Amino acid sequence: MKHETKKLGAPKAVAPKPALRRFHQARWDEPIIFELSVAGQRGVLPPEPEAAVVEAAGDVFDNLPESLKRKSAPALPEMSQLHVLRHYARLSQENLGVDLNVDVGQGTCTMKYSPKVNDQLARSHKLTDLHPLQPLSTVQGILEVMYKLEGMLKEISGMDHVTLQPGAGSAAIYANVAMIRAYHEARGEGGQRTEVITTSFSHPSNGAAAKVAGYKIITLPPDADGYPDFEALKAAVSERTAALLITNPEDTGIFNPRIEEFVNLVHSVGGLCSYDQANANGILGITRARDAGFDVCHFNLHKTFSTPHACGGPAAGACGVTKEVAPFLPTPTVEFDGEKYYLDFNRPQSVGKIRPWYGVAPNLLRAYAWIMSLGADGLREVAEIAALNNNYLMHNVLKIRGVSAPYAKGKRRVEQVRYSWEQLTNDTGVHSEEIGFRVADFGSHYWLSHHPFVVPEPMTLEPTESYSREDLDEYARILNHIAEEAYTNPEILHTAPHNSTIHKIDQESFDDPDAWAVTWRAYQRKLKK
Amino acid sequence: MTRIGLIVNPLAGIGGRVGLKGSDGIETQRRALELGATPEAPQRAALSLLPLFQFDPTLEVFTPPLEMGETSVRQAGFAPNVIGGIRPSATTAEDTRQAARELAARGVDLILFAGGDGTARDICAALPAQFPCLGIPAGVKIHSAVYATNPKHAGELAAMFLQGKARLREAEVLDLDEAAYRDGRVNVRLYGTLFVPHRPLLLQNQKMPSPESEAYQAEAIAAEVVEQMQAGVAYILAPGTTTRAVAQALNVEKTLVGVDVVRDGELIAKDVTQAQLLNLLETMPAKIIVTPIGGQGFLFGRGNQQIGAEVIRKVGRGNIIVVGTADKLRALRMQPLLVDTGDTEVDKLIEGYFAVVTGYRESMMYKVVA
Structure with missing residues (x-):
């Protein structure tokens, strides 16, 4: 018995190593729902109304203004309920995702577990039945959540004010650029400050959003150590500089210890500095945008704060600003007068609205719940485990033949690493993209890099705090197995994936506006001529 | 009927194996052969034709005689349509240019050529503007973006082009001044452009798809x-x-x-x-x-x-x-x-x-x- 008691002590921290997961996606290629439409099929057949009801209501359509009546029926698929259900159930099996596999391969995206309890909160009728036009006295609860979430993000960033209005990360960057533009205009320097500076390894949305706002973009390349080139910044700054938009750590996972010098240099010519903290997963509770001197920053709540990534649907972004920039915040702001929460629309210097209403309420609630469940110490622990996981994975990945981690040799990375398979490509002719196709055969996902590929044959891995040691071991084992295949049987990689629904996607049309179609109507118009 | 042309520069690449940093010029080629180099371009050309034979064994393949293409075409399984004439074991750049002109005149759908930067220059000088062609890498120097990443990819890319699955793209023909290169100086020049089928992954210098062409x-x-x-x-x-x-x-x-x-x-x-x-x-x-x-x-x-x-x-x-x-x-x-x-x-x-x-x-x- 004594022996058994000993065995029952602390639970074993590490599960036995699993074998390589032999994964197979659904074999069928589910048609687009429009292709399943059968003329005349209906999901619901409402009964004829009773005579008394007809008499009481009259012809309701008569009361509609002509301008609101459709001229023709909507071109929706005609299907029974059961067929709709089957369609989406089948589609769901042609999928990879965090609930199905080890999702550390989607580097820079900060894929983490979204606790289901937070989803339950977001789906509560208490939230789903709300309407943004309700009297404020009836929505005090969600306004309180927003106000308190802003307070937490102020504390996390060190900023004086926060807005939760942007619908996602790029919208948040755009909001920041719009505020920067308004700041310079208010000082009479709007016409002079025409340039925005960013870096090769910052998210391309920084340059893109600034360009949409009318700025010229100057990109700083990395120096030999992988840091943004400070000498290049010196050559780039001038009285035309409106702002520096920069990430730290960048996509390489290397933290730039000279970030304050960058900020000071830009400030010295009158520019503002914007910290892209879309992914703040490795620095939560450790460094703050304000402490490094930044004027504005933004978070993607769907990265660091665990709300679901929405792939073009509503995610959630948050912007933090100093009090100097605060007058330009989007309208309205959520305020508290000591008794009740209210919306302040009287903001004469505001940049206006970034999106309708006040933010993506369900995601704001999820992020609030996530932060509340962790507390301040928990947030710091998230960052520490994310960094620990990353350095553990890097240690194992770098043992694999043909892979390297360019720049900052021998140094720790923060929360992600941009690796290079250049050696393997030179040795075997196998490209990083083909490795990605093969990874899918083992039930996981894989990502290369933003364009342009500054790191050749790139692979970006980001194991957040969500993944266990077994998960990380499994992913490293998949990569090791594939690297061995590249050296012994490269053909299996040239022809990958083998277990996916669609063998290979034709990328030829990706840069051809005449060939791409993102809606059924566009598809019919462009490709079914 | 789909028709393709093949031109092999049999001397392409022979300088490389024996450390001559290129194969331009009759004197260099003679030295390379003396040093024991053997022509590899015909073999590489045959490799590139295999995917095309798999795609359609009834393709009509037009090619100059012997080591300038005929040998490779037969090796891949096709029955070649031989054009023009050459002096075996003594082919010159002019033979390449002459073959390119003839193939273009016959209106083939695509010309494949095996060689290096020097060969690409000859093709560039001879072909009418925008004539579809594609390089099979066989030379020592390949700076030009007209070559596939390897012979097999060249064949696969050609097959895709013939099926309408790859578009033409303008690519630069570059070459080193070899005399300077052998003296340790690097001098790359732009000589013109060729129009080559393009697919991400299968073309050298364009190894990954970029969001914008x-x-x-x-x-x-x-x-x-x-x-x-x-x-x-x-x-x-x-x-x-x-x-x-x-x-x-x-x-x-x-x-x-x-x-x-x-x-x-x-x-x-x-x-x-x-x-x-x-x-x-x-x-x-x-x-x-x-x-x-x-x-x-x-x-x-x-x-x-x-x-x-x-x-x-x-x-x-x-x-x-x-x-x-x-x-x-x-x-x-x-x-x-x-x-x-x-x-x-x-x-x-x-x-x-x-x-x-x-x-x-x-x-x-x-x-x-x-």
Whole structure:
């Protein structure tokens, strides 16, 4: 018995190593729902109304203004309920995702577990039945959540004010650029400050959003150590500089210890500095945008704060600003007068609205719940485990033949690493993209890099705090197995994936506006001529 | 009936195995054979035909006799249609050019050629504009972006093109001055362009899909440069496809491998020499629009010697506009751009950072060293 008691002590921290997961996606290629439409099929057949009801209501359509009546029926698929259900159930099996596999391969995206309890909160009728036009006295609860979430993000960033209005990360960057533009205009320097500076390894949305706002973009390349080139910044700054938009750590996972010098240099010519903290997963509770001197920053709540990534649907972004920039915040702001929460629309210097209403309420609630469940110490622990996981994975990945981690040799990375398979490509002719196709055969996902590929044959891995040691071991084992295949049987990689629904996607049309179609109507118009 | 052509430069690559850094010139080829080199190009050409044979064994393949194609075609399983004549074991660059002209005249759908940069130059010199062709890599030097990543990929890409699954793309033909290269100097020149089928992954120097095609990037750069042009200022357009895009945006015809001058949207001098440029600079203010040439990233001093030290000094550093597509800069792997005008003082003047125009309202800070 004594022996058994000993065995029952602390639970074993590490599960036995699993074998390589032999994964197979659904074999069928589910048609687009429009292709399943059968003329005349209906999901619901409402009964004829009773005579008394007809008499009481009259012809309701008569009361509609002509301008609101459709001229023709909507071109929706005609299907029974059961067929709709089957369609989406089948589609769901042609999928990879965090609930199905080890999702550390989607580097820079900060894929983490979204606790289901937070989803339950977001789906509560208490939230789903709300309407943004309700009297404020009836929505005090969600306004309180927003106000308190802003307070937490102020504390996390060190900023004086926060807005939760942007619908996602790029919208948040755009909001920041719009505020920067308004700041310079208010000082009479709007016409002079025409340039925005960013870096090769910052998210391309920084340059893109600034360009949409009318700025010229100057990109700083990395120096030999992988840091943004400070000498290049010196050559780039001038009285035309409106702002520096920069990430730290960048996509390489290397933290730039000279970030304050960058900020000071830009400030010295009158520019503002914007910290892209879309992914703040490795620095939560450790460094703050304000402490490094930044004027504005933004978070993607769907990265660091665990709300679901929405792939073009509503995610959630948050912007933090100093009090100097605060007058330009989007309208309205959520305020508290000591008794009740209210919306302040009287903001004469505001940049206006970034999106309708006040933010993506369900995601704001999820992020609030996530932060509340962790507390301040928990947030710091998230960052520490994310960094620990990353350095553990890097240690194992770098043992694999043909892979390297360019720049900052021998140094720790923060929360992600941009690796290079250049050696393997030179040795075997196998490209990083083909490795990605093969990874899918083992039930996981894989990502290369933003364009342009500054790191050749790139692979970006980001194991957040969500993944266990077994998960990380499994992913490293998949990569090791594939690297061995590249050296012994490269053909299996040239022809990958083998277990996916669609063998290979034709990328030829990706840069051809005449060939791409993102809606059924566009598809019919462009490709079914 | 689908028809393709194959041209093999049997001597391509023979200098490489024996350390001769290239195979141009009869003397080099003789030395290579003496050193024990054996022709590998015919074998590589046969490899590239295998995917095509799998795709359609009834393809009509036109090719010169023996080691210039016939041998490879038979090896792959096709029954060749042999054209023209050669002197076995003594083929020349003119044989390549002659074969290219004949195949083009016969109206084949695509010409495959096995060789290196020298072969690509010959094909470029002989083919009519925009004639579809594709390189099978077999040479020592491959700087030109007209070659597939390996022989098998060349065949696969050709098969896709014949099925309408790959589009044509303009690609640069570059070559080293081999005599200089053997002496340890690198001098890459742009010789023209060819139109090759393009698929991400299967073409060298374009190994990964980029979100925008290079042609689009060049167009965006041109839009930016033209928008910034000032009245009365002469713009000296250095050689290259990116600078040519600027000319195209102005509806002006550009000498691809030469230097032209535009002012107020009009061409005012074509294919000029350094002396002509210096004369012109006496009479009007000017700016230089230049793009790095080839994989070595020379900004001045290689392939654009017309814009010499004297011209640069007169124009001034602040009036040099550097343009380059993001793909091109990426291919340089962040290595600094180089300058070697022969005048140390001017080289020093150019050193430092330029905001290289990479798109419409986009630039990248890039370092230049002497």
